[in-house]
Amino acid sequence: MAQPPAVRDKDWDYLPSAQTAEMVSIDDRYGLYIDGKFRAPRSRRYQETINPATEEPIARVAEAGARDVDLAVSAARTAFAGEWGRMGGGERAKYLFRIARMLQERSREFAVLETIDGGKPIKEARDIDLPLAAAHFFYYAGWADKLEYAFAGVKPEPLGVAGQVIPWNFPMLMLAWKVAPALAAGNTVVLKPAETTPLTALLFASLTAEAGLPPGVLNIVTGAGRTGAAVVEHPGVDKVAFTGSTAVGKGIQRALAGTGKKLTLELGGKGAHVIFDDAPIDQAVEGVINGIFFNQGHVCCAGSRLFVQENIHDHFLDKLRNRLGTLRVGDPLDKNTDIGAINSAEQLQRIEGLVSAGLEEGAELYQPDCALPARGFYFRPTLFTGVAQSHRIAQEEIFGPVLSVMSFRTPAEAVEKANNTPYGLSAGVWTTKGSRILWMADRLRAGVVWANTYNKFDPASPFGGYRESGFGREGGRHGLAAYLKGPWS
Amino acid sequence: MSRVAVRKTHKLYIGGAFPRSESGRSYPALDASGEVVARVAWASRKDLRDAVRAARSAQPGWAGRTAFNRGQILYRIAEMIEDRAATFAEQVARTGASAADAAAEVERAVDSAVWYAGWADKFAQVHGNLNPVAGPFFNISAPEPTGVIGVVAPAQPSLLGLIHRMLPVIVSGNTAVVVASEPWPIPAVSLSEVLATSDLPGGVVNLLTGPVAELTPFLAGHMDVDGIDLTGAGTELATTAASSAAENVKRVVAGRDPLDRSPYFIADFVETKTVWHPKGL
Known part of the structure; x- marks a missing residue:
């Protein structure tokens, strides 16, 4: 093994510089966010989420069963058929702008919670995840009333209910990548956060309630793989968006074959x-x-x-x-x-x-x-x-x-x-x-x-894979196509 | 005494050559009244693999042609169909269309070839764009061909359906392995002769005739095929094929209207690539 050159005096070290966590309040137990309210799961099951930095339990979070997913999908369907579906793009835009602003306002709180639940360095949660998540809502908010200009010759129409499953590596950012374009295009959402990082999605649910987003437009069902499978395979879901491993992505593609559901996959990589x-x-x-x-x-x-x-x-x-x-x-x-x-x-x-x-x-x-x-x-x-x-x-x-x-x-x-x-x-x-x-x-x-750069992200910039890294793009004008009817769907 | 006609042997089109099926099999292609028009090659799994290999080796070269050049070649295809319009119309008429409908189908096929030819150097401008990111970066997204695409052509219209599913695949720089209409394969075989004389490099389109139900699963399961259009497969076949296509995350399209054309069909088999570069001194 090659010996590393001496890089610094071993006695020299940083002093601790802890980010205070006092602005974050965490409940002992969380229900599912369905139809604008937190509810105890019909499954009666809860699972623990822990802080990976300390292995201490943080909270107990509901594990949605098939019946719970059913309720979430039907709440989303009702909202799509109702107020949200009838709402003009300009009004949808204002809700999304409002959400973007509220995320900016509470950015540090979300960042700290993200770090506690997921283990990422606070400087990244604070300087990258949260600003980008808010920017994503801001970007797509602006599209909501301009959809007829997005794709030449295409009259924009939403798909209906989007079932979205996101990973644990960027919980809030992946939520933003999924939810912002879906709502901008006029769909409603059932989102399943990752098993190990559900807390910021639940905080986000309460933020949307505070924003006055109509009930049923966004539903959050927490749980593990089984819950995710129930979401993507639910017959009431019109569109599935998944970010996660290639193995699970292939399983979803297989399961959706012949169902007519629209699918986008953002899978693994080996850059x-x-x-x-x-x-x-x-x-x-x-x-x-x-x-x-x-x-x-x-x-x-x-x-x-x-x-x-x-x-x-x-x-x-x-x-x-x-x-x-x-x-x-x-x-x-x-x-x-x-x-x-x-x-x-x-x-x-x-x-x-x-x-x-x-x-x-x-x-x-x-x-x-x-x-x-x-x-x-x-x-x-x-x-x-x-x-x-x-x-x-x-x-x-x-x-x-x-x-x-x-x-x-x-x-x-x-x-x-x-x-x-x-x-x-x-x-x-x-x-x-x-x-x-x-x-x-x-x-x-x-x-x-x-x-001459790496790992740069922006809401205006399409992101997604070739080959077994998946298909579909998130971000930019391209990211809207996954949530609109068109000659491509 | 009348002259004895010289009949054509209807073969496969793989890598720019016209082989018989390696299996030695053929099947009778009938006309609408049930009379045998000719025997056509019954492609095997091995033929399909050869076709995929030909398509794979032709792909970088085809994608590397300029968009202008691909447009020129697609336009040449239109010219060559037009030149043989009477032959195509006669072959389409034997599938049951009236003479007028058959002639109209051939005209539409020519017109669609011209239409897609024109998209070759415009599609990227419609599908791609510069992205105004929040930082000092040049950031651009543009479409690139997906790679090797399998096309299960619709049973009918035998010529127009084939043109409408094949051209949006190749115009962007993909290469194709096409399974022709099983009941009406004759226009597809004639089209392969058009392609061979249109400056289209060998291997860009590979045309197989044979049983769709047998060939489609091989195409869908092939690990070196990047995408598949199942428009010509029935619902049940399309479902099982779409399922096995997941093995290498193929891009899957099914159930398109064979009469329809759209620049968004080109988008079915492209990958958007985003490139970032810092701006600075």
Whole structure:
């Protein structure tokens, strides 16, 4: 194993800088949000949500059963047939603008709750997740009364009831990606948040009630996979939107075959990050760090495969190892934390399993020597060198802070290797040569290509996958198509 | 004594060549009155795999052509159909259409080919756009072809339905493996001869004749096919095919009106790619 150069004096350290959590109040128990009210689940089942940073229980959250999902879908149907369905786009827009504004107003409260429930660093929840979620509502609010201009020759009509299932890595942001375009287009929603991160969605439900959003327009049914299956397979649902693993996505696509339901899938990825020898090296190192360690690597578009041009490989890796040593891993509520808690024990186990597979298959592991909190789920920032294309860590999505490093000689080789997975969500290119950026961007089979930057998101910018990373786009004008009738549906 | 006519052997069209089925099988294509018009090739699973391989190897080159050039070639297809309009009309009439309806169908096929030809270098402008993101970035979204697309052509109208399902697939740079109308395959076989003489590179369209119920599951389950149009499959077949298509997350389209055309049908088999780059000195 290569030895890391000394990066700093070991005695020097940061002082704690805790974000206060006093503005957040958490109930002991949460019901389901159906038809504008929180209700006890008919299933009578609850499950615990814990803080992954401490393993302490936070609250008990209802687990919606088939009957509960039924009630939610029929509330959504009634709202679609009623006030919301008849409402003009201009009025819908004002509700969405109002929601966007209220989210901005309570941004810190949501960010803290997001961090407590999910384990992400507060600086990310505060500076990225919440501002982007609010921006998403703001962006789509503006579309609600302009839909006839979105797609030439298409008279815009909503689909009806949208059943949406979202993941645990960006709970509020994924909610915004799903709910904002659905409501802007005039649909009503039944949304199932992830099992391990339900709390911000429930807080959001109460925010929409405060905003005066008519009952039934947005329904939140918490639960695990079974609840999600009940939502997507419910015959009263006209449109299904899912973000999550490729395996579950394939199951949904299979289950929906022949039903006539509209489907969009945003699934896994194994993003390639390609560094040419003429790249601005220090910026590229920062891009690679952000690409794989943002949100503990729990990012479908993470740059989890690094391809460095052979002649700068060793130099680049020295810098990268050095930078790994400066990352702060620990309490997500600390404002200096770079890498927070792994979202769940289950996910930690999956990461550990794939890291073991990497070692077994002969790759070389590097981890900085950093202390981890005694309790909670944590994993050191990790990089593997000596990785072969066929290794599991080069093919499978790890969804954790683990980078697989490979090298290449020519641009053509970089393209071939970058495209060599069944996925196609994201890719990154670092070079100062403009024509090469465009040449690479044309050939990388990925829905998002970041050139000389990485992990940038914007509500105006369409996002989604090629191949087994899913289909459909979220964000921008393209994101509306998934929620409107048209010649495409 | 009258002259003995020379009959045509109706073959498959794979990778720009006209092979018989490797299986050695054929089936009789009938006319509307039940009389045998000709025997056509009964494509096998192996033929279908060969067709997918041909489509895959032709795809980067076809997508790499300029949009202008793809438009020129689609227009050439229109010219070549028009040139053989009488033959096509006669073949369509034998499927049961009146002579006038058959001639009208051929005219519409030509006109739709011209229509899609024109979309080649306009579609990206309608489907893509610059995105005004909240930061100093150049951010653009544009459509790219999905890859290799399977098309189960509608049984009828035998020519127009095929044109309407095939052209929106290839105009963006996809390549296609097409299963022709099973009961009325003759116009499809003639169309393959048009394609072969229209400057369309070999492998961009591969046309198979044979039993739809047998070929569709192979096409839907093939891991190197990226999308499938099941318009020509019946409801039950389309459902099982759509289900197996999930194995590699194929883009699936079913139940389109074969008489309809739309730029949004081009969008069925494209992937929107978004590219970001910082702006700065």
